Amino acid sequence: MTVLLAVLVVGVGSVLFRLIPLLSSGRLPEGLTQAAGWAGLAVVAAISVRSVLQLHDASIPGAPVVAALSVTAGLVLAFRGGSVLVAVGVGGAAYLIISAAMAALT
């Protein structure tokens, strides 16, 4: 029951977040829409950073540092024009290789 309630509240709220600005017929100030775009990008970046810093992996010491290095490797490729798939593949592979190397050393 609690799962259903949480899903319904978050779901309905999320749909309203999407619908209200797009269905409003009035003209929104240009500064507001521009700032909203930047804030949206900022939150997406923050989600990525937070996920990396909170990574838990008991099998290697300093897992967040290894994760940060691996994600950086993938994102550098994406910034230079690589596809998302390549970035994810390289980042994931980098994490596995560094983890294996650290496990072998310790």
Add this chain to the structure above:
Amino acid sequence: MSDTLSTAALSTTVAGARSDESQADLRAGARAMVPIVLAYAPLGLLVGAHVASSANPFAAWLSTWLIYGGAAQLAVLDVLAHGSGWVSAAIVRLLVNLRLAAFATAMHPEWRSAPVRLRAAAAVMLTDAPWVVARNRAHGRQRYYLGAAVALFVVWPLLVSVGVLVGGRLDTVPVASLLLPLTLGAVVVPQLRQRPAAVAMVAASCSAAVTMQLSAGVALALAGLVGGMAAVITERVS
């Protein structure tokens, strides 16, 4: 008479060309999502695994459409699985999903004159990846966005459903936790070429690092605020 006919023929040709262009934009948007959807596949399976292990798998599965966002869906299920009450789970995730209001507000100027049903469809399918990929598009952005959004809207629930059946083992693979930052980061990182966007993302990243101990909802709302303000200041100064 011949003038009328040639004007009509010209109108038909222009309308036809526009229709072809629209179709091409739609297809280009869907194509742009192919690598992203493939990269999202393990994340979808992971979300499916969490759905399967939830106290109410059917309600959790319904959230695939209602919440429609891997990170938020995963987080709601995690918060509930760790015994927190539904009210705190809901508040945290609503704050996380507040970014959708920012996305929709940013889309408003381009979509204001579109038919209501199209705007509603665009809103219902709105999430991170289609919004960001459409921001990079110079022309035909509406159709491009719709192509991208429909592609993800169709495939994502399928991935989660497959994950319900076979995704159980993914949760124990540490690299699975990296899929979300890698995928979202790779989608958004090309925006670093625009100075205000770069400032927004760097400021938000610093904010996320500093506020790591806070709950996700508060930390991300703060990051959005800090990033947005930093970008506005950069724009005004330059």
